[in-house]
Amino acid sequence: MVREFKLPDVGEGVAEGELLEWHVEPGDTVAEDQVVADVETDKAVVDVPSPVNGTVRELLAEPGDVVPVGTVIITFDVEGEAPPESERDATTDAETGAVAEGDGDAEAAAESSGNGQGGRVFAAPSARRLARELGVEIAAVDGSGPGGRVTESDVRAAAESQPDESDDGKQLKSAVSRIDDGEDGSGKSSVSDGLSSAVSRVDDGESGGSDAAGGAVAAGAVEAAGRERTLAAPATRQVAEDLGVDIDDVPTDEVRDGQAFVDEAAVREYADAQQRAQEADAEALADASEAGEAGPPTTTAESGAGPDAVEAAEGDRREPYRGVRKTIGRAMERSKFTAPHVTHHEKVDATALVETREKLKARADDRGVKLTFVPFVMKAVAAALDEHPVLNTQLDEDNEEIVFKSDRNFGVAVATDAGLMVPVVDGVDGKGLLQLASETNELVAKCRERSIAREEMQGGTFTITNFGAIGGEYATPIINYPETAILGLGAIEERPVAEDGEVVARDVLPLSLSVDHRVIDGADAARFVETLKEYIEDPTLLLLE
Structure with missing residues (x-):
């Protein structure tokens, strides 16, 4: 018995995925739930498991193909399994290839008849709709897609080859x-x-x-x-x-x-x-x-040269703009052109923070946790938000209301090969430094391995981006819409600071806070940063929270 396996719905709102890699070949024996392929959606990279115990019969897509959800991508030979109802609804004459219709309609019969060659017609719903609009019989179209799949281009080509109407x-x-x-x-x-x-x-x-x-x-x-x-x-x-x-x-x-x-x-x-x-x-x-x-x-x-097309000279390289990278681009565009951004810059004396982290770093290492500055900043931000809750909001434009979020769920921006990803650490205000460090490190690793789940990047109320880890002093971070604020951390460096009439060397942390000016005034942003400075300059205050 041949079992077809369609690309499953790997997440709400995901309509297609790019096949990155096959982990099996025709003839391989597979077990149920064994990973057979890696697929990248516009959210993340996901594993595609086998639905059966059997033998791989045919791979119907190539690495690099963008495959719509519901498309058959692989078939298996499975012993002792009864045919699915959809296949029992039609019987094929062995000599003529004629199909006797069951309870299905004419279109279902056409699907079963094959592209003039016997077998089932594989075509996306969009291609079927186009075929109906153009008066093309889908079963007579030769598919050029993976595994003989009929594409919209195939339908149009078939329509053009038909005799002109009188x-x-x-x-x-x-x-x-x-x-x-x-x-x-x-x-x-x-x-x-x-x-x-x-x-x-x-x-x-x-x-x-x-x-x-x-x-x-x-x-x-x-x-x-x-x-x-x-x-x-x-x-x-x-x-x-x-x-x-x-x-x-x-x-x-x-x-x-x-x-x-x-x-x-x-x-x-x-x-x-x-x-x-x-x-x-x-x-x-x-x-x-x-x-x-x-x-x-x-x-x-046809030409690929629209008004905004970019001409490539000899030696230039092109790569597809899709998947996670395209999703990131859409999110950035939406945020930048929806929320009027204002960025407040400030310098903080982080000498005490550096000393505190050095004291605790060895203990964290003993417990197998890498302790960075980010968990300290997360705790400081959570404390400052208690005093300035307008920065932990979302704007409900449909109902014309500002929603003050009770949770302290912080997104942490992570640079990956695919672009910027923002996993979310939930309940920051109720967790200790080591727990925050452990959860953040785990989420960061998942992002860079491309194994993070979609739900682990949802529900954020405030975002922190540490561009200083790469290098840099100030920036203008783009808000993670629909949040209303994002805090950027520059590199902590020893700098000359005037103190009691003398110039001394202090560890300085540059801050860049971008806010949605529709909700947050510049004065609100400045007051929040001043409160945040107090907690960073004296981390022992966090013991009171």
Whole structure:
């Protein structure tokens, strides 16, 4: 019996993952729960375990492939296992390859028939939707993706290879509007209501003809659904909000409890279609306005040279911008362009802190714990927040409320090969230095090994970033949205300080505090730092907390 294994949903809101490495090869014997692959999502690197005891039959994806959740990535030979119901619903004639339909609909039968070669058709939901829009029979499309998977490009290629429809009033099944330059003489398309106008074809009014500008054909746009109600997970709604998409406009075939249901993949696909359509429409307009230019325009998607494209010279190197790195970029962009940042800089005499750490370092080593300055600062921040709680807040823009968080859950920014990651240490105010040091060290190690769980990077109320460990004095840290403050620690260095009319050498710690100016005034930030200084300059005060 052959068992197919699909890429599982490895976390809420995760729609796809990049296959990093296979740990098995065809012919290998595997046990249930044995790790067979490493997959990187936009959150972290996760292990993919085998669901069965069996033998690896076929690997259907290559390292580096970005695979949607639900895609079959590997098959196993399993002895003594009954076929799944989905396979019992259809029987295949051994000689003709004909499929007898069970209770499934026509599309299910087409899926079972294979790409004209027998076997099941593997295709993403987006490719199936596109096939329906373009009137393409999915079973007849040759897939170019991993394991013969049918992609959207395959569907479009199949649609283009079909005979042109006649001019006897047949409508195009895709959402493409046709503009005749012979109607108004301008040679320019006008933008009609909704997305259906975003992609247009400029014609001379004759079937198969072209205008003076050579005609312009852009990729098909997706019509807005325009529903009154849509079911979706909170994370999906957040993605729609981030991308500027009305979730009621996202097309979907999925229904739950009698209502249309939309997942994150559909939202992102619709947003991408919007962007492509807008770019294509703008290009078509520009092309039509240039008299005498022949030939169809090259779209951004075709040339890879959009208005913001970067030209690479000989010797330059490119690498994909995706996965964790892309997620970090989106988070930074959202924070910087949502929260007006103000950064307060200050210097702290950390001589007593350095001495205290040196006294306790040997005892910590005896207990197997590496004691850095960060746990001391975490305790000092927790104490200072008790006096200045406005820095431990989040802004609920939907309800127009400032939420004062009761927890003291601190994110600790960690530099990794994939970019900056922020694991969260919970309940800082209720833990001792050694426990904080141990938990922080463990989370940092998980980040650098790429094994940290998504939930270990959630729930933060305040963030600390120690850029001084690498080098540097001051910075302007970007707030870990939706928090409202982040503290940056510079390098502790011995510096000349004026004391009682004399210049003496003291250990100085530079601080950089960025705050969301919508919630926190500059005076609030300054007062918080002054309180924080008291605890850093005299760590024995922390014994009172």
